[in-house]
Amino acid sequence: MQLSPEVLENYLNRLGVAAGEYSIGAEIDSRVCALPVDEGWSVFYSERGLRTDEVGFENQDVALIYLLGLFTQQQLDRGSLTEATA
Template sequence: MSLVQINLDGQVTSDFKRISIPDRLEKSKKEADMDRRELAEQLKTIQAPADSYAIGEINDEALCLVEENGGWSVFYSERGLRTEEQRFSDENSACRAFLQRLKHVLGIR
């Protein structure tokens, strides 16, 4: 917060003080956390073909997002093999990476 004072002769003086922004306000400036529900909404918004991805299950010839072993995995599944697998400790990071990767594959900005 800064305090500004204007003297009678038109000079401006200020007294700057540091304040801390509460975490909840700081978080509101950042992107909100994304979960599978929000991810599904984003995928509908960008009109991603439903057969190009799978959420919560593994489908062949699709980018997959699954929760397993206490974490999250994002990978492309083809003939039962996982390629370019990424592991995440939280749902938000996994969903964001999944969306970014699918947009890249589909050529969507």
């Protein structure tokens, strides 16, 4: 599955995730960031210049899918989304 930053932003918007909660391609304080690095891509939370919960990925697609999963889980935990019942 390929996922571009534009498509990811659309998904996150539909999930109710504010644009100020994440950053793609730039490290911005107090946001979950997805950045290209020498070895591929890195996803982490940036706070006061520190990177926490940093996870590395070989390519952009996998990093952005991971980021989508993080926010989907967050929205479920907040009660913003409901789980489907069978």
